[in-house]
Each structure stands twice: as structure tokens, then as C-alpha cells.
Amino acid sequence: MSFPRGSAASLAPPTPEQADPPRIGRFGAMAGWAQRHRWAAIVLWVAVVAAITVGSMAAGSAYRNDFSLPGTDSQTATDLFKEHGSDQAGDSVEIVFKDTGGVNGAKDTVEPMLGKVRHMAGVADVRSPFADAAAVSENGTIAYATVTLDGKTEDVPREDVAEIIDAAQSIETDRLQVEVGGEAARNAEDKEAPTAELAGVVAALVILVLLFGSVLAASLPLITALFAVGGAIGLIALASHMFTVADFTPPILMLVGLGVGVDYALLIFYRYRQELLNGVQPAEAGRKALDSAGRTVFFAGCTVIVALLGLVALGLGSLQGIALAVAITVLITMAASLVLLPALLALFGRRIQRHVRRQAAKTAEKGRTEGNGWRAMARVVQRRPITTLLVGAVSLLALSAPALTMRLGFADSGNDPEATTSRQAYDLLAEGFGPGFNGPLIVLVEGDRTAGRTVRSELSRTDGVAEASPALPSQDGALSTVFVYPTTSPQDEGTVDLVHHLREDVAPTLEHATGADILVGGATAASQDVSETLADRLPLFVAVVVGVSSLLLLLVFRSVWIPVKAAVLNLLSISAALGVITLVFQHGWFGAQPGPVEAFIPALIFAIVFGLSMDYEVFLVSRIHEEWTRTRDHSHSVREGLASTGKVITAAAAIMIVVFAAFVLSSDRMLQQFGLGLAVAILLDAVVIRCLIVPAVMQMLGKWAWWLPAPLARKLPTMSIERPGQDSSV
Secondary structure (H helix, E strand, O other): OOOOOOOHHHHOOOOHHHHOOOOOOHHHHHHHHHHHOHHHHHHHHHHHHHHHHHHHHHHOOOOOOOOOOOOOHHHHHHHHHHHOOOHHHOOEEEEEEEEOOOHHHHHHHHHHHHHHHHOOOOEEEEEOHHHOHHHEOOOOOEEEEEEEEOOOHHHOOHHHHHHHHHHHHOOOOOOEEEEEEOHHHHHHOOOOOOHHHHHHHHHHHHHHHHHHOOHHHHHHHHHHHHHHHHHHHHHHHHHOOOOOOOOOHHHHHHHHHHHHHHHHHHHHHHHHHHHHHOOOOHHHHHHHHHHHHHHHHHHHHHHHHHHHHHHHHHOOHHHHHHHHHHHHHHHHHHHHHHHHHHHHHHHHHHHHHHHHHHHHHHHHHOOOOOOHHHHHHHHHHHHOHHHHHHHHHHHHHHHHHHHHHOOEEOOOHHHOOOOOHHHHHHHHHHHHHOHHHHOOEEEEEEOOHHHHHHHHHHHHOOOOEEEEOOOEEOOOOOEEEEEEEEOOOOOOHHHHHHHHHHHHHHHHHHHHHHOOEEEEEOHHHHHHHHHHHHHHHHHHHHHHHHHHHHHHHHHHHOOOHHHHHHHHHHHHHHHHHHHHHHHHHHOOHHHOOOOOEEOOHHHHHHHHHHHHHHHHHHHHHHHHHHHHHHHOOHHHHHHHHHHHHHHHHHHHHHHHHHHHHHHHHOOOHHHHHHHHHHHHHHHHHHHHHHHHHHHHHHHHHHHHHHOOOHHHHHHOOOOOOOOOOOOOOO
């Protein structure tokens, strides 16, 4: 392997000036302030979190979903509905009845209930099944009433929809089954207790106790994370009054905040512990830990925040709100690790020091040296770096392969737990009226009634269409609406193909014949529009995030190959995680119900995991860099870097894995996918990439890992992850 000349200066041994005692930098100074004012820092954090919590409880939250996407057919159709006063401007719920003896026999029970619902808050209209023969199945055992809401699902209070559900199910008997379906009904059903969050906290505490052998030492990273998460959730609840924040954001904040918070605090605490083992006094150990691991945390946190804010460019309201909320959560957890944790370490430093010394003495008595296992692993990798690299890369590529066929979409009632009324209604409607009934397409005809009838007639003869309703005029007569029921279910690929066929083939021909403008909308088409738009914009988002992160690594390590290696390996771990999600949730492995991958998942997982991967990358490579700066022996540097960081990286990863994996226990399909994806990505990143592939690549690169062309080196500003005074001009 050859490189351009001019890099020799970057490989020169340290100068005498570089051997001076390290200076304390800004992060060390921050730690010093927190140590001197420990009680003030702790009380300030408690006061701020308490004030935010009280304020958020008093003000409440204003979470709302916004899936609008200007420029798409479905959004244009929705806007026209509103403009012309069509009933289809509002969403609807279906009250579904099943009576094996025939639903007509229950008319005297059903009609009074529908009359009561008609006058409830949030209801624009109620259409009885007994006024429309099409609302009764052919065998007469299943029927449905349509309750049109006075707005979109996200605009109608859940409490109003819950009252509709209660009123409908109040007439249920042993003979008459009553269920309520639709997106609004799904959102209004009672949510489960935060079992996943509690399981994650308990698992994290157990791992920390096993790692440090002390409840006190284990508690400090967890306390730091909980303070940060508590403040973030309250702050986001207040922010929801000013910004569009989706109603499923809080559990995501808990998921990310706990994992990231414990991770950041643990990296700093572990470096603090190492300094204590080296004989440094607690106060000095805190400053040194912040000046090294604290810089790593700051860099990694900024990378996550930049990646999350990049999601704003995707242009989807709810996703923008989630990105902003998670970015604020990461910012608060980072601040807690850099300010609150040093104050806690100053408060309990002497007790932790005594415990660390006792542990070190016991380890010495047994003749063990900390990190020997990781050194042995590094030696095995260094003996066969090419084999290790090939096995690891091929494994990740094999897991990534299913992601090539990943289909994006949104879960519907058919993915809900079987015990929910929304799922029961979905199954009854499919049983009585066919699988496509749960996902009708709404075709809007902007023209006279004759055009509406012509369009309806042609649609009813189109392949893939089971039935087309009569053309329904708007209040001002300017629009006609045709409900098109596919022969396939909403999430079936056949329905996706039908939407494209109607828009690209059928609509242009009918527009030419009738002179009317035709749009294909409705919830099913809107979900498809959002999914396809996100898929189209994702490559640009990935390129921007990878480019910015690589530039930061280039500045920090002053190396060409470090950022290239990091970008490629991070993308591999993320693609492998998406491949696992595809196998489990799209293909139905391990008993999961087959269906599309939630459209938000790839972008969210990429933004979060890419930043966390950079965290481990910087933590490991900076330690290798420290040893390289000191010894200029690349084999020794790789071994000592892995020996110093392997234990904490795997421990931090284990905590995040159990926190994230706990969300697989959730009944929410999106949270299940999110939790599984993050857990798999972190597992692969920490074990396969950081412990195997990175040491192998660094061994193969040798001294050229730190190569930077001399002309570029002169132009780039100098940044450093290591403590001030250490050489960073490598």
C-alpha cells in the first residue's frame, strides 16, 4: 500500500514540548466548577427538573400527529375536501355489529344508540346501516354504521372518541357483538402501563452492579440518566404547545434518554474509575475524566443531535417534532453527564475510591490484571486480521441483505393485539365485506355530477377493484367522491400497485375523457405517499449525516482513513439491523405478524445509531490514538486501546441493548420495531465492529491509520478529543 509523500511529519515522534504535563481544558474546568459547587449543582438540577415537571403537569400536553405532506395527491385531495365542504374532510370510525341471527333483529337496540352518538362532541354525522343496504353483509350477519368526525383523527380529542366507543359497546349482549374500528378508535383505546421502561431501568441497574460490584457506583450513571429523562419529558410536554409533537413521542424519549443517558454517564464514570486505579485523587480524577471521556461524550452527543436535526429536512411534520424532541433529550442527557455527574462524583468520591482500591487489591491477590482478556482477544485478531475482517463483514452483509426488499408503510388495526376493539372491528369488516374494505381509496373528481358517474363506472371495472361506491357530491356540488374498495388488504402490495395504476394509467385517461381533475386520496393512499416520500429523501439525509460526521472525525483525528472506516462500518451495522427488522416484522419471523416496516423507523434508527456508533468509535480510537502518540507502536496501541475500552464499551452496549430490547415487550408495533432495531444495531456495533473489525482494520492499516496529506494538514484547524497537552497532530 502506498501513499503520497508529505506525510512523514505526521508520523514523527513527540517533541519535548508534547511531554509537558497535560493542562486542564474546558471540560476539566467544568468538572472543577461542579466539584467545588457540588451542592449548588445538584440542588440546581433538582430544582429545574421539579419546576419543569410541575409546569408540565399544570399546563398538560398538546401532543398531536401531523402526517400532512404538501405536494402529494392525498394531501391535495384532503385540502379540496375542506375547501368545498365535503363530509370526507373529516375522518371516521365504524361501529361494527355482528349477530348470527341477523343484524336486522337488533335494529331497535342499535338505532337509539346511534341517535345518542349523533349528538356527541366531535361527531359531524352518523350513517345507520339500516339506511344503506351496502352497509350490511350478504349473509345479513355483519353490518356497520359510519360515524363521521368533525375533523382529522389528530384534531379530535381522544376523550370524545372514547365516549363513542363506550356508548357503542354499552348495547353489547351475548348475541350481539359490537366493535369500533378506525384510526381514531385505535388512538383512543387505553394504553398499557410503562412496563418496558421499568424493565429497562431494572436491567440497567443489574448490569451496572455486576460491572462495578457496588450499588452506589452503579446508581450514579442511572441517577444521572433518570434526572435527564425526567427533565426532557416535562420540557417536551411544554414544547408540544408550540410545536407539532406526535403523541407517540414520550415512550421514544424514555427509550433513547435512558439508553443514551446511562451510556454517556458510564463512559465518564469508567474513565474516572481508571484514573482512581492509577492512584489519582478523586478531584483530579474527575477533571481528567471530563477532559477525556467528557470530550468523547460531547462529540458523540453533538453528532446525534446533528443527525436528528437532519430529519427536519425530510419535511414531515410529526417526524420533525420527534427529531426535535429526541435532540433536546440527547442535549439534556449530555449536559447532565457533564455537570450533574461530576457533582455526584465529588459528593461520593471518597467512598468510590475506597471501593475501587478494595476491588483492585482483591484482583491483585488473584494475580489478575484488568484488561488481560481483551488484550488476548486483540492478539488473536492481530494474528489473523484479514480473516477476522472477512468473517465480520460477510456476516453483516448477510444480515443486511433482507433490507434490500424492505417495504415501508404504517401499521393499521390489522396489526393491533387481537383483544382490542379496533382489531376485532377490522376482522369483522374483512369477514363481512372483503379484505379491501378496511383500506378504501377515496377518488376525488373535481367536476360535474356526470363526470363523477362516469369515473365511478370506469373504476368499478378496473382490475384490482372489488367495488366502487356511487359518486357522492360535496355540499357545493363542485366535487364528487367515489369510495374504491380494493380486492386486497390495505398493507398488501396489490393495494400499492392499485394506487399507482389508478394515478398513472386510469386517472389521466378519465381526465381526458371528462375534462375533470381526478385525485386518489384517503388514509391508505396518504400512508403510501408518506412512505414513498421518506424512502426517496432518505439517501440524501444519509449522505448529509455521513458527510458531516466524517468531516468531524477528519478534524478530530487528522486522518483520512479513520472517518472512511467509521462511516462504512456504521452503515453496515445499521443496514444489518434493518435487515433483522425486515425478517421479523415484514416476513413474520418469531411469530410476529407480517406487514410493512413503519415508515419512520429507518430514518430514526439511522440518526440515533449513527451518533451512538460514533460514540464508541471515538472512545475506542481515541484510546488507541493516546497509546500511538505515546509509543508509536501500532500493534501495542491497538491492544491497549481495546484493553482499556473493551469492558466499558460492552457494558454500555449491554445496558442500551436491554433498555432498547425491553420495548419489544410493548404492544405498539412501531415501538417493537424501534426497540429491536436499536438493540440489534448496538449489539453488532459493540461486539462485531468495535471488538473485532476495528482492531483488525487498525492492525492492517498500521501507522497509515493516522495518515493525512501534508497540504490538507496545513489547512485544517486543529481539534482534539484527548486531554490538552496531548499530541493530536498525527
